[in-house]
Amino acid sequence: MYFEVIFLVLLGSTFSEECSHPSIIKKTKTEVDFLSKRLTALQGKLSFCKGEPPVSSYTAFTATLSTNGAALSYGGIVKYSRVLANIGDCYDSGTGVFTVKTSGVYSVSASMMTPPNKSSHLALMKNGQDLVWLYTAGPHDMASQTVNVALSKGDKLWIQVQSGSRLHGVQFYNVFAAALIRPGYF
Incomplete structure (x- = not known):
């Protein structure tokens, strides 16, 4: 009226x-x-x-290996210790685990390079389940994966060793990253 x-x-x-x-x-x-x-x-x-969430709920992180590379052990979590960004403080470089604070759709990426005469097989894990795998077999081979996935508050992501003994020591080749694309429940 x-x-x-x-x-x-x-x-x-x-x-x-x-x-x-x-x-x-x-x-x-x-x-x-x-x-x-x-x-x-x-x-x-x-x-x-x-009604968009406040800026404090946005999440993004990028972490790389240190200049020393990383020795790997089967079933171990790769700890990316050089943190370039950690908006929302959701990535723990001490454990290598990303914990979701805001539910929504995320873009998650991982890349790896092995040194000469080495091979490695890594998996992007979500709450103990494989999402995607990365594999290299030759000298200075690289692998990368990017997935867009709906995640809920409290979900945990990490990179886990499936096989292999070492990742290349140049920090820029081995990266783990995630960014919230759209908050909400999907």
């Missing part, structure tokens, strides 16, 4: 005596109803936009 009154007031200057005809009033009421519904829909979209 409120929107109808506003609409009629705005259009009031264009109405004259002949505008009191029932068909014109009915047409105007139909237009007001349509515009009222459209306004309500737009207000809902605006509320959704305003």
